[in-house]
Amino acid sequence: MEPVVEARGLTKRYGNVRGVENLDFTVAAGEIFGFLGPNGAGKSTTIRTMLDFQRPTDGTVRVLGLDSRFDSVEIHRRTGYVPGDLQLFPKLTGRDHLDAFARARGTVSSSATRLLVDRFHIELDRPVRDLSKGNRQKVGLLLAFMHEPELVILDEPTAGLDPIMQEQFQELLRETIASGRTVFLSSHSLDEVQRVATTVALIRDGRLVVVGTLANLQLRAPVRVSFRFTTPVDPAEFQRLPVVQSARADGTTLNLEVMGSVDAVVKHAARHEVLEIRARPADLEDLFLRYYDLESSGDASAPPIRPADGR
Amino acid sequence: MVAEVARLDLRARRTSLAGYTIGLALYALVIVALYPAFKNSTGLDKIVTESPAIAALFGISGSITSADGWTNANLYANFLPLIVLLLTIGYGAAAVAGEEEAGRLDVVVALPLSRHRILTEKAAAMILQTTIVCVATYVCMLAGRAFDLNLDPWYLAQTTIGVLLLAIGFGFVALAIGAIRGERGPALGITTALAAAAYLLSSLAPVVSWLNPWRVLSPFYWAIGNNQLTRGLGWDGALVLIGITAAAFAAAVVSFERHDLRG
Numbered sequence: 001m002e003p004v005v006e007a008r009g010l011t012k013r014y015g016n017v018r019g020v021e022n023l024d025f026t027v028a029a030g031e032i033f034g035f036l037g038p039n040g041a042g043k044s045t046t047i048r049t050m051l052d053f054q055r056p057t058d059g060t061v062r063v064l065g066l067d068s069r070f071d072s073v074e075i076h077r078r079t080g081y082v083p084g085d086l087q088l089f090p091k092l093t094g095r096d097h098l099d100a101f102a103r104a105r106g107t108v109s110s111s112a113t114r115l116l117v118d119r120f121h122i123e124l125d126r127p128v129r130d131l132s133k134g135n136r137q138k139v140g141l142l143l144a145f146m147h148e149p150e151l152v153i154l155d156e157p158t159a160g161l162d163p164i165m166q167e168q169f170q171e172l173l174r175e176t177i178a179s180g181r182t183v184f185l186s187s188h189s190l191d192e193v194q195r196v197a198t199t200v201a202l203i204r205d206g207r208l209v210v211v212g213t214l215a216n217l218q219l220r221a222p223v224r225v226s227f228r229f230t231t232p233v234d235p236a237e238f239q240r241l242p243v244v245q246s247a248r249a250d251g252t253t254l255n256l257e258v259m260g261s262v263d264a265v266v267k268h269a270a271r272h273e274v275l276e277i278r279a280r281p282a283d284l285e286d287l288f289l290r291y292y293d294l295e296s297s298g299d300a301s302a303p304p305i306r307p308a309d310g311r
Numbered sequence: 312m313v314a315e316v317a318r319l320d321l322r323a324r325r326t327s328l329a330g331y332t333i334g335l336a337l338y339a340l341v342i343v344a345l346y347p348a349f350k351n352s353t354g355l356d357k358i359v360t361e362s363p364a365i366a367a368l369f370g371i372s373g374s375i376t377s378a379d380g381w382t383n384a385n386l387y388a389n390f391l392p393l394i395v396l397l398l399t400i401g402y403g404a405a406a407v408a409g410e411e412e413a414g415r416l417d418v419v420v421a422l423p424l425s426r427h428r429i430l431t432e433k434a435a436a437m438i439l440q441t442t443i444v445c446v447a448t449y450v451c452m453l454a455g456r457a458f459d460l461n462l463d464p465w466y467l468a469q470t471t472i473g474v475l476l477l478a479i480g481f482g483f484v485a486l487a488i489g490a491i492r493g494e495r496g497p498a499l500g501i502t503t504a505l506a507a508a509a510y511l512l513s514s515l516a517p518v519v520s521w522l523n524p525w526r527v528l529s530p531f532y533w534a535i536g537n538n539q540l541t542r543g544l545g546w547d548g549a550l551v552l553i554g555i556t557a558a559a560f561a562a563a564v565v566s567f568e569r570h571d572l573r574g
Contacts, residue, residue: 014571044574053420053572077423084574087414089323096322104315104422143418 002065004029004151004182005050009059012045019045020206022059027184027199030177034197034214035186042206043186044084047155050184051081064150077105080144084155084186086137090129094122094139101143113146119168133160141169145176152176153184158192170196190287204288222257222286227269228276229254241265316419317432320406321439328440331398332447335391339451342385346460350376359384363518370514370535378460379540382452382467388514388535391448392474396506399441399482404498406433407567408489416493416572430486430567434560437482445475462540469544473534476552480530481506483559490567530555 005027012019020042027033037043048054050061052072061068063075088097102108117124120138128136137160144152152173158166173183173196187193193200193214200217202209210217222245227233233254235247241264245257252275258265262279269277321328349355359366359375366372370388374380407430410416419429449471453464481502489498513531516522526532533548544552 048572048574051421053417053574055571073423073425076421079421081417081421083414083417083421085414086418088418089319089415091323092319100315100319101418101422103313104424140418 001029003027003062004031005033005061005063005184007046007050007059007061010046010049010056010061011058012042012049012054013057018042018206019054019057020049020203023203023208025201025208025211027182029182030180031199032173032177032183032185032197034193034200035184035203036190036193036197036200037188037203039188041203043188043203044155045206046203047081047084047153047184047186050153051075051079077107078149079151079153080147080149081153082137082140082144082155082157084159086140088128088136088139091127093127094124094131094142097128097139097143098124098146102146105147108146109148112148113142116142116145116172119172120165134162134165137161138165141172145172149181151182151184153186155186156188157185158187158189166192190282194281202288209288217287222259222282223262224255224280224282224286225258225262225265226253226255226278227272227274228252229269230273230275233272238265238268241268314432314435316422316424316429317436317439319419320402320433320436324402324440328398328443331394331440331444335394335444336447336451338390339386339448340454342382343452343455343458343460346378346381346455346458349381350459352376364515367515367518368511370510372517373538378455378462379538381460382455382462382540383535386448386452387470387474387540391445392477392510392531392535395441395444395474395478396481398444399437399478400485400499400502400506402437402440403482403485403502404489404495406437406486406489407563407570408493408495408498411493411572412495420572426568427564430490430564433486434483434563437486438479441475441478441482445471466540466543470535470539473539473544473548473552476549476556477530477534480552480556480559483556483563487559487563487566490563490570493570493573 003026005025007023007025010023011021023046035043035046045054049056050063050068052068052075055069064078066075068075092100098113102113116122120141122138122142123131123135128139131139137157141157144154158169161169173185176183177198185193185197197214199211200214201211202217229252232249232252235249235254238244238247238254238256243258243260243262243264245259248255256265353376356374356376359371363372366375366384369384371380371384375384407416410419420426449468452460452462452467455462484505485498485502488501489495509529510531512522513526513529513536516526516529516532516536526536529536530552533551534544537548539548
């Protein structure tokens with residue numbers, strides 16, 4: 001089956017300033033493709049090139065089998081998009097936007113629209129300038145989903161949404177792929193991507209670091225566990241455990257990086273009097289650091305991953 | 312899908328458009344209503360003949376108390392083009408560059424409409440706004456017949472069309488400059504400077520002899536600087552103004568097509 005998005009050597013430079021450099025990736029139909037990277041990594045640049053807002057310096061990107069450069073109107077017809085920094089017409093209400101964009105598109109599913117409005121409690125009758133950022137963002141989601149597009153491109157879409165709405169939103173994404181459609185989700189939040197993405201691409205400094213399934217990538221990042229004891233504990237005790245990558249004492253607190261099961265760590269800690277345990281999953285930086293470590297040490301035991309060119 | 316982009320822009324500008332229209336219409340009515348009080352004032356004409364350079368700065372030449380002289384001196388040679396240019400240059404700079412700076416262009420460009428189509432709709436929105444303002448002014452000036460201000464309706468219409476084309480031409484220049492880099496400041500600044508220079512050239516040419524041959528370079532000359540109220544726009548004037556407008560529109564299309572929208 002033809003890929004939904006296919007980038008080949010995609011490069012965008014702004015004069016001497018880097019945008020993205022030689023990106024190769026494919027997004028298959030029915031995926032939630034998490035495009036993960038820190039702010040400024042080139043996520044928006046990639047998306048804006050896919051939508052022909054910007055023209056590649058080199059390389060190509062095909063969307064739904066169409067050339068980004070020459071078939072952009074058709075690509076726009078079949079995609080939905082929420083910009084990273086969504087701005088609407090301040091004096092107009094959500095309904096004004098909905099009506100205008102529906103007329104401009106011509107093809108809008110009124111049932112899909114109604115469901116979205118009910119589900120996200122979208123405020124349609126107030127001027128968008130009077131709405132909170134989260135409520136404006138919901139109007140943006142509506143504009144991206146109302147025509148039931150084959151591909152939804154979301155640039156940091158949950159900014160401003162409260163946690164309950166974020167869950168609702170993730171549910172919406174799962175339903176979207178369940179109906180055979182595809183989601184391209186850009187985010188700097190590993191947590192968000194972890195919850196929904198089926199495939200993840202890591203981008204940093206304009207270059208694609210790795211593309212893989214979530215399960216494979218997650219295994220590669222350590223969990224951070226810290227214990228607070230009643231008395232100081234020697235980190236060396238924990239360092240001996242095979243799953244512990246690093247151990248560092250800070251007064252009575254011990255900070256560990258654990259790769260794999262925490263069972264042995266917890267059991268060992270139980271020998272001391274524990275006041276507090278905190279565990280935090282790997283964040284984006286950990287994941288990158290970990291990935292670079294493995295790459296430089298050539299760790300053959302690392303789980304197999306899809307190479308960054310996606311082939 | 313009937314010109315939704317134009318409709319969105321027009322809705323956002325309803326209030327200011329009403330302001331421009333009502334403001335100019337009322338001003339025109341005041342000018343018209345004051346005419347009987349001044350039409351026999353030889354003193355007023357004397358001021359103009361004694362300091363023609365000062366008068367020229369305001370676009371005034373010849374008799375100020377004749378019907379066309381009064382209309383030119385108070386409205387058509389200065390205030391009307393100024394206000395309509397404010398509208399067109401303001402909208403031209405805002406329509407692409409301003410919207411882009413506000414971050415609002417993304418959702419519009421993501422619609423299944425070509426860049427060419429989007430720009431054409433915005434150009435149409437500019438023409439419509441300008442036409443409303445100019446027609447309202449024209450109608451109010453025609454009301455001058457009730458106050459002895461007898462202007463030839465046909466020549467007045469031609470001159471009004473001249474002002475319309477003049478303003479839209481500069482508006483499209485602002486649109487084109489704004490679409491090069493998506494920055495509103497240069498679009499406003501450069502276009503306003505060009506318009507100011509063109510205005511001075513046309514209005515000072517009658518009294519500054521070395522400028523006189525150059526006046527044909529000013530679009531103002533072709534719209535309002537050559538006694539259009541008594542002689543009409545002329546085919547040459549109409550063609551020059553339409554040519555400038557078409558060229559500026561073509562430049563705007565090209566620069567918008569080539570433009571990388573900033574994120």
